Amino acid sequence: MTPLDTTRDRLAAFARACEAGQDAFRLTPQAEPTPYARCFAVFVWRLLKDPQLPQRSATLARAIVDDMRAFRARPGMDVKGKPYRQLLTFSLSALAALPGSSPGLLDDLVAEQLAGDPVSDLEALGCLAGRAGSGNQAMFIAIFLLHGRDRLGQATQPHIDRWVDRHLRHMNRFGFWGPDRHMTHLQFQNGYHQHEVLEYLGVDHPRIADAVAAVRGLADAKGHFAPYPGGGGCFDYDAVFMLTPHGRVPDEATRAQLLRTASTIASEQRPDGGFAESVHVRPRSPASLRGFATHILQARGNRALFAERLRQGLTLQRPKHDRIHTHWSRYSRRWDEADLWDSWFRMLALARIEVAMDPQRAGDWGFIDYPGIGYHPSLAAGQVPH
Numbered sequence: 001m002t003p004l005d006t007t008r009d010r011l012a013a014f015a016r017a018c019e020a021g022q023d024a025f026r027l028t029p030q031a032e033p034t035p036y037a038r039c040f041a042v043f044v045w046r047l048l049k050d051p052q053l054p055q056r057s058a059t060l061a062r063a064i065v066d067d068m069r070a071f072r073a074r075p076g077m078d079v080k081g082k083p084y085r086q087l088l089t090f091s092l093s094a095l096a097a098l099p100g101s102s103p104g105l106l107d108d109l110v111a112e113q114l115a116g117d118p119v120s121d122l123e124a125l126g127c128l129a130g131r132a133g134s135g136n137q138a139m140f141i142a143i144f145l146l147h148g149r150d151r152l153g154q155a156t157q158p159h160i161d162r163w164v165d166r167h168l169r170h171m172n173r174f175g176f177w178g179p180d181r182h183m184t185h186l187q188f189q190n191g192y193h194q195h196e197v198l199e200y201l202g203v204d205h206p207r208i209a210d211a212v213a214a215v216r217g218l219a220d221a222k223g224h225f226a227p228y229p230g231g232g233g234c235f236d237y238d239a240v241f242m243l244t245p246h247g248r249v250p251d252e253a254t255r256a257q258l259l260r261t262a263s264t265i266a267s268e269q270r271p272d273g274g275f276a277e278s279v280h281v282r283p284r285s286p287a288s289l290r291g292f293a294t295h296i297l298q299a300r301g302n303r304a305l306f307a308e309r310l311r312q313g314l315t316l317q318r319p320k321h322d323r324i325h326t327h328w329s330r331y332s333r334r335w336d337e338a339d340l341w342d343s344w345f346r347m348l349a350l351a352r353i354e355v356a357m358d359p360q361r362a363g364d365w366g367f368i369d370y371p372g373i374g375y376h377p378s379l380a381a382g383q384v385p386h
Contacts, residue, residue, distance in 0.1 A: 003266075004266070004350060004354065007266055007269060007347070007350070008048050008347070009273075010269060010273035011044065011048065011269075011273050011274065011275075011343055011347055012044075012045075012048055012050055012273075013272075013273045014270075014272050014273035014274035014338060014343060015041055015044045015045060015048075015050075015274075015340065015343070017029045017272060017273075018037065018041060018340055019041075020033040021033070022056065022059050023038065023056075023059045023060055023062070023063035024038065024063070025037040025038045025040070025041040025340065026329075026331075026340075027040070027328055027329040027331065027333065027339050027340055027341065028274075028329075028331065028333050028337055028338065028339045028340075029272070030331060030333075030337075031329045031330075031331035031333070031339075032329065032330060032331060034328060034329050035064070035067035035068065035071065035087060035091070036087060036090065036327075036328040036329070036341075037328065037329065037340055038060065038063060038064060038067070038094070039064065039087075039090040039091060039093070039094040040090075040340035040341050040343075040344050041340055042060060042064075042094040042097050042098060043093070043094065043097060043344045043368070043374055044340060044343060044344045044347070045366075046097040046098075046366040046368060046374070047344065047347055047348060047351060047365055047366050047367070047374070048347070048366065049364075049365070049366045053097075053098065053099060054099040054100070057098040057099050057100050057101055058100065058101075060094075060098055060101075061095055061098050061100075061101040061105065064091050064094050064095060065091070065095075065105050065106065067091075068087065068088065068091045068106060068109065069109075071084065071087055072084070072109060079112060079113070080113075080121075082133065082136055082137065083327050085113070085136075085137070085140040086136065086140070088106070088109055088110075088113075088140075089139075089140055089143050089372055091106060092106060092110070092143070092147065092370065092372075093368055093370050093372055093373070093374055096368055096369060096370035097366070097368045097370075097374070103147065103151065103370060104151055107147075107151065107152055110144050110147045110148060110151075110152065111148070111152060111154075113140075113141075113144040114144055114145070114148045114152075114154065114156065117159070118141045118144060118145060118159065119141065119145075119159050119162045119163050119166070121137070121141065122138060122141070122163070122166060125137045125138070127167075127177070127194070128166060128167070128170040128177055129170075129177065129178055130172075130176065130177040130178020130179070130187055130190060130191060131178075131190075132186060132190060133190070134190065135177075135189075135190040135191055135192065135193035135194055136193055138163075138167070138193060138194050138197070139193035139194065139196055139197055139372060141163065142160070142163055142194075142197040142371065143197075143371045143372050145159050145160050145163065146160065146197075146200070146371045147371075160201070163197075164198070164201065164203055167194050167198070168203075168206065171206065171207060173207070173210060174187065174188075174207070174210055174211060174214040175191075175205060175206075175207035175208065175210050175211030175214065176188055176190075176191035176211065176214075177190075177191050177194070178190075178191075181304065182302050182303060182304030182305060183214040183215075183217065183218065183302065183304075183305065184218075184227075184304050184305055184308045185218055185225065185226060185227040185235060185305070185308060185309075186227070186308065188211075188214065188215050188218065188225075188238065188239065188242060189234060189235050189238050192238035192241055192242060195211075195241065195242065196241070196371075196372060196373060196375070197371065199245075199246065199375075199377060200371045200372075200375055200380075202377075202380065205245060208245050208250070209250070211242055211245075212242065212243055212245065212250055212251075212254055215239050215242045215243060216243060216253065216254055216257050217302075218239070218305070219239070219257055219260075219261070220295055220298060221294075221298070222260070222264045223257065223260035223261035223262075223263070223264045223265075224236055224261070224264065225238070225239035225261075226278065227308050227309050227312040228278065228280075228281055228292070228295065228309070228312050228313065228316055229278065229280035229281065229288070229291040229292060229294075229295045230268075230277075230278030230279050230280030230281055230291075230335075231264075231265075231278060232277050232278055232342075233275070233277055233341060233342035233343075233344075233345035233346055234345060236261065236265065236345070236346070236349055237345040237346070237348055237349040237352075239261075240258065240261060240349040240352050240353055241352065243257065243258055244258070244352055244353070244356040246377050247352070247355060247356055247359070247362075247376055247377040247378060248356055248359075249356045249357065255357070258353045258356065258357070259353075259357075261349070261353070262349075262350055262353045262354075265346050265349060265350060266350060269346075270336070270337075270338040272338055273338070274338025274339065274340070274342070274343040275338055275339075275342045275343045275345075275346035275347070276334075276335065276336045276337055276338050276339065276342055277324060277333075277335050277336075277339075277342050278335050278336070279335075279336045281316060281335040281336075282322060282334060282335040282336060283336075284317070292313040292316075292317075293313075295309055295313070296309045296310050296313050322334075323335070328341065348373075348374065351365045351367075352376070355376065355378060359378065362376065362378035367379055
């Protein structure tokens with residue numbers, strides 16, 4: 001038994017608790033079924049190599065395609081907006097993760113995204129200036145271009161080359177995008193998405209040492225990387241990704257940081273087997289308030305980071321943030337409530353750390369052979385079967 005076997009088994013039990021039928025899943029056991037939650041469940045099962053995934057592949061694939069097409073058919077749908085593109089890319093990855101299925105089931109919706117010149121949108125969306133939320137859009141565009149090249153036979157390689165060239169030319173001294181006077185949580189969490197694409201393409205990062213050092217410097221005492229105590233599924237995974245370029249550990253200081261982060265994440269698995277956004281934001285208490293204060297004061301040496309954590313700390317005290325609201329579900333979950341999204345990201349972080357420490361473990365995990373989140377360079381290197 002490996003150190004993560006029990007963690008994996010408990011997470012598998014949590015995913016089963018989120019089921020709402022043969023092809024439906026809830027973000028949490030208390031939420032309503034949604035197309036997003038179904039994709040997250042597929043990602044969890046794929047990562048864990050759950051044996052029931054092949055048995056239910058056809059049913060799940062049909063539901064994914066039907067819901068995606070129904071989403072597209074909604075009146076006034078903004079096909080370039082984040083909610084639509086996010087569900088489309090999640091659906092493509094989920095279809096790639098299902099044995100016997102294919103992202104090709106949604107080829108026509110990808111072709112629609114390739115009309116015109118998608119790369120020209122990078123500047124308008126703020127991707128090259130590090131605008132908040134723009135990293136997602138840059139990744140969406142690249143995924144569609146890669147799908148068009150590899151699965152539709154379209155001549156998108158010149159667009160892909162432009163996508164890469166523009167990102168490399170606008171990269172700041174930290175290896176990300178936007179102002180570079182000081183490093184912040186937002187800068188790396190937003191810019192991580194472009195690095196997913198660069199890794200998939202095998203592009204060498206011209207500032208990898210700077211990026212690793214900058215991200216490592218954002219860790220708190222427990223090894224979390226969010227602007228609030230307790231980390232966050234996105235912030236912690238994105239940091240782990242950046243600290244393991246090409247799936248490897250770059251130096252001993254980073255190795256020590258990764259071990260600390262892995263230990264903390266594993267220790268915060270919830271009693272029901274899932275993982276939450278943060279176990280230190282709510283419920284509000286004297287101890288949690290001291291935690292916020294400590295988290296903020298640790299950033300005194302970086303004016304921008306201190307301001308970012310102070311702003312987040314004050315904002316999150318407002319009652320409207322007692323729960324987490326997203327477009328993935330009408331149900332708003334508690335900060336310390338396990339959900340499928342954070343569970344996938346937390347386990348994906350643990351998997352990436354384990355494989356970085358011991359590349360022979362790559363075959364123990366079900367990484368997704370498709371561009372975007374869930375991919376691992378061991379697939380391209382032939383270390384594990386596709």
